[in-house]
Amino acid sequence: MSHTDHAPDSVTTNPFEHADDVSDTTAVASPETALVLNVGRNATLTLGTDALIVLDEGLKHQRAPGNLCGLLPQFAKTTRAVTFYNVLWAELDSFEVIINYAQPTGKEGCRVECICYTVMDKTLHGYTKIWVDALMDRAYPSNTKRRKRMKVLINPFGGQGHAQRLWAREVEPIFAAARCEVDVERTAYKGHAMEIAEKLDVEAVDVVACASGDGLPYEVFNGLAKQAEPRRALRSVAVAQIPCGSGNAMAVNLYGTDSPSLAAVAIVKGVRTPLDLTAITQGTNTYYSFLSQAVGIVAESDLGTESLRWMGGFRFKWGVLVRLLGKTIYPAELSVVVDSDDKRAIRETYRHAVDAHQAATAKHLPAETYLFSDENATATAPSTLPPLTYGTILDPLPPAFQTQDLPTLGNFFVGKMVLMSADARFFVTALPTDGRLDMINIDGSIQRTTALRMLSTIEQGTLMNFPEVSYRKVRAYRITPRMRATAPGRRWRARVGRWLGGAGGQREGLISIDGERVPFEAYQAEVVQGLGTVLSKRGPVYEFELPKSP
Ligand SMILES: Nc1ncnc2c1ncn2[C@@H]1O[C@H](COP(=O)(O)OP(=O)(O)OP(=O)(O)O)[C@@H](O)[C@H]1O
Incomplete structure (x- = not known):
């Protein structure tokens, strides 16, 4: 986790404007106009087109990761871009702006990191709050539910039997950083997930996320179809997959990955999408x-x-x-x-x-x-x-x-x-x-x-x-x-x-x-048509491009 503390000098909506010229920004700022937050003499957080841009001279003095255990003196850049998609949560907690995000770790995954700055000047809190809200609106567009309420089912025998470990190491920290409400249960036998889904309180859960292969999502759809009000259950609860099995087609099609951590981000950011069931x-x-x-x-x-x-x-x-x-x-x-x-x-x-x-x-x-x-x-x-x-x-x-x-x-x-x-x-x-x-x-x-x-x-x-x-x-x-x-x-x-x-x-x-x-x-x-509900990245198309020819 990176942690950088700076007292903000001022706030402004234009990075090129001098802070003194906009001393009354607090009064006029709105989620549309609050783009730049100055968090120190030499640090700003800017809401760009697709990403949060962190500009901090202080970052220059931090060692970059992966430099042969520090043997090679290699220093970080002064800017860092975090795509809004990867921003998991942002909040102003008394004096601190806290931004949790998913940091890609190569092709196969990501881990939770945190950007944290202290805002000492109380008069700036109103503007900072507006800026944080504006960041959250970009991180979670209107069709993406925040703080999803999740029932997580883990098949301890799925795939190579690593579902429990993958959940604890790669997925749980992401759901926690995104402030999701999580209730975890392990399946104890074949058909258990179906029973759980059949008895699920569908008013209390947004997503059933299966740390498994495709077997558990299949059981969950079938369990929901056995509820007293099956169509309502299938529509209100989205079925998701944390890919931990030998066949992970749901994650590959809907999130474009079979990495548990990347799928976790896709679930956090997933848009509810109707899915035809047969x-x-x-x-x-x-x-x-x-x-x-x-x-x-x-x-x-x-x-x-x-x-x-x-x-x-x-x-x-x-x-x-x-x-x-x-x-x-x-x-x-x-x-x-x-x-x-x-x-x-x-x-x-x-x-x-x-x-x-x-x-x-x-x-x-x-x-x-x-x-x-x-x-x-x-x-x-x-x-x-x-x-x-x-x-x-x-x-x-x-x-x-x-x-x-x-x-x-x-x-x-x-x-x-x-x-x-x-x-x-x-x-x-x-x-x-x-x-x-x-x-x-x-x-x-x-x-x-x-x-x-x-x-x-x-x-x-x-x-x-x-x-x-x-x-x-x-x-x-x-x-x-x-x-x-x-x-x-x-x-x-x-x-x-x-x-x-x-x-x-x-x-x-x-x-x-x-x-x-x-x-x-x-x-x-x-x-x-549209009987089931899933979470997807793009809605009505899968994560796939049809080959050009013929
Ligand atoms: N505790 C358990 N003991 C035995 N079987 C279980 C248990 N929990 C779930 N199952 C069953 O395991 C089957 C396979 O599940 P899943 O799809 O998660 O794993 P997989 O490794 O991708 O599948 P497969 O074994 O078909 O390769 C499902 O039919 C499910 O009902």
């Missing part, structure tokens, strides 16, 4: 998915490779590779309500949405047009869940569905977010609230060389460009997966393939909903 009916069960559904190679390589956990992060890629090379197929019947199957039109629509968002941001249009404001979050929400437009899996298939038999299906993957992990860009035109799902189908009998080329493009986000990849925007679908029959002469080969792919003892197929296993039987899915 209502899935299977038998008599209903699940709500926020991320993805998979049948075939992705589900098998994720859920069917438990025996290969020793491989760490490479487990999934290995699983995919073995199955691709083995040309594994996952037959199914698929019925879909298609919105568009024209890839060019899908990309165009996506680009329009991004352009519209950028234009609105540039013109500072009110965010309320697409975001919920905190004040009316609960007031306007109906309390019950909306009825499903296409019924459930137990109903006869409505005529809006087009049915295909897919005897050689290889990959069936449906997503509501772009990235499925930090380097897997599957659904490059996904938007949080467009009321559509992005659906990818790939035939399992395509050439191995093509399949390998596809694999290498997932990181760049160009998989959809392959003519062999069916990429559609859909509103609903029903899938009935079947076990594949192996020809008698190929049984031994298939067994070796399964063993190599980590699925030696596997007896039936796998279906993954947000990375969680559900029974291998038919289900129906329908997107429910």
